[in-house]
Amino acid sequence: MTADKLLIPINSFLQCETPKEWVEEAVKPDNLAVLLIDHLICELKAAQSAMFMIRKYAVDKAGSDALLAWLQPFETLIYKREGDWRELAAKNKLTKSVIPKTDSPYGQSLIDKMVLLIKEELHHFYQVLEIMDEYGVEYRSITPCRYAKGMLRHVKTFEPDALIDKLIVGAYIEARSCERFAMLAPHLDKRLGDFYISLLRSEARHYQDYLTLAKEIAGPDQSEKVDNRIAYFAEIEAQLIISPDNDFKFHSGMPTL
Template structure:
């Protein structure tokens, strides 16, 4: 499938395109460090978010502990600067089977989709580390972008709406990531551009997985909710932003 074919449903889902001003900023050589570091953190956050959903809504304590063990080496590298990043590829596996709670009506579906997503996100985390190594980019702590928090502040505080809203937010974050990979890829060197297109190919269906899960859990049609979060997301992307990051708004 061509890049255009992959992007068509994504672009019809998103309510706006990335502003040209963000692309102009993203392709400046001096911003490569921040782009890659923030992208690295985004991959880990995506895995953490998916894991939180499984642990909160779908599995018992034993399975939850096995999931935490899977994530631990990746988190240690970022938060404690412990371990060798080159060893992470071999550690990207779940060592125990994850069993859904008996009282979780959508547990198995949530587990199946999110475990696959976590595995992919952690693989991409490792690939971003490879890119950072190639370009001589050193990891350093950076402040979080306003984007995810700006979405999550609109999440309802009662169930099942909390879970449904978080899944819809996840869909928009995944779709926007794909759109940005496609926007940046033609303007950077071939190695990085090819990498972004490979990510677009592997992540293009993630937003649909999130939406399908949200609809299967919701007792009513989620179209209005999806529209609402789409407007929130578009505002965050198209409004002025003083902080340049992978998901930031229009640079000021």
């Protein structure tokens, strides 16, 4: 499937297009480092979020502890600056053999989709580290973007609505990432542009997997309720993208600089 065809459902799902002002800001040479560092962090956070859902909703304590241990080298590299990033590719060995809780009706479906997502996000994490090394960009701490927090603060506090909302938020984050990769690619050098285009297929599937899970967990008799929540978060997401934002990041809003 071509990039244009992949983007048709993405652009239909998103309520607004990324402003051209953001693209103009993103392609400035001075912003390359923060763009790559924030992309790196986003890949890790996506893996962490998916991991959290598996641990909270689908596995027992032993499985949860095993998952934490598996993710630790990736987190240690970022949060403690310890370890050799070149060794991480060999550590991305998570499998679907994690056993779901017996009382979780959607446990295996959650595991199947989220394990694949985690493996892909951490593969992308490693690829971004490779590119940062090629471009001479050193990792440094940066302030978190308002985007994900701006949506997560609207997540309901009771289950299963909280999980459904988190899955919908995940779908929007993946869809916006996909859209921005496609918008940036033509304006970057070939190495980085080709890399962003290569991410489109998996990012497009991730957003669909999140939505599929949200609808499965809600059940067929709650489809209208899920659609209403999707529409609700569509407006929140769009406002975060088009409203003024003085902190440039991969998912930031309209630049005010």
